[in-house]
Amino acid sequence: MADEEVKEVKKKGIGGLLTSIIVPAIVAVGATIATIMLLGSNLTQPKQQQATQPAPTEIKAVVIQPGTYTTFMLKGGKEVAVIESLTLTVASDACRAAIGERRDMIMDGLMLIFLSKERSELNTAAGIELLKKQIRAMVNEVTGFTGERERLGVTGVYLYIKAISSVE
Numbered sequence: 001m002a003d004e005e006v007k008e009v010k011k012k013g014i015g016g017l018l019t020s021i022i023v024p025a026i027v028a029v030g031a032t033i034a035t036i037m038l039l040g041s042n043l044t045q046p047k048q049q050q051a052t053q054p055a056p057t058e059i060k061a062v063v064i065q066p067g068t069y070t071t072f073m074l075k076g077g078k079e080v081a082v083i084e085s086l087t088l089t090v091a092s093d094a095c096r097a098a099i100g101e102r103r104d105m106i107m108d109g110l111m112l113i114f115l116s117k118e119r120s121e122l123n124t125a126a127g128i129e130l131l132k133k134q135i136r137a138m139v140n141e142v143t144g145f146t147g148e149r150e151r152l153g154v155t156g157v158y159l160y161i162k163a164i165s166s167v168e
Contacts, residue, residue, distance in 0.1 A: 061096045081163075082165065087158040095145055
């Protein structure tokens with residue numbers, strides 16, 4: 001009789017042990033599947049949003065061809081800045097076309113901007129960044145891409161100053 005009780009306890013102990021392993025395993029698998037389904041749906045939503053938003057267009061507009069070495073007089077008239085190239089990136093074909101049509105006005109604006117600069121202003125990174133912002137604003141104004149249309153105008157200015165030299 002004692003042997004039968006021990007066998008019965010062993011059977012219940014093994015069944016209880018299996019239940020305590022199988023139930024948490026099923027719960028873990030279910031939680032993992034639910035998590036993957038939730039995260040999977042979150043990952044696909046941004047892709048759909050990206051597809052609906054048009055990517056900004058970057059179009060290159062060359063104002064000063066590389067290698068032409070255009071000179072602009074600086075403030076005081078005793079020094080010149082030698083510009084090897086000036087390239088603009090624009091967000092629309094209309095802006096690029098306007099730049100081509102109004103090149104003389106843009107060159108005049110560049111001359112006025114450089115006439116307000118001193119050598120010391122063009123020798124610092126902050127001075128060059130300010131110059132680029134002024135060029136961007138001037139070109140957008142000349143081409144008519146101001147206000148709400150500014151986002152379709154000039155988006156970047158790439159300027160290569162070859163040298164700053166005395167003229168005396």
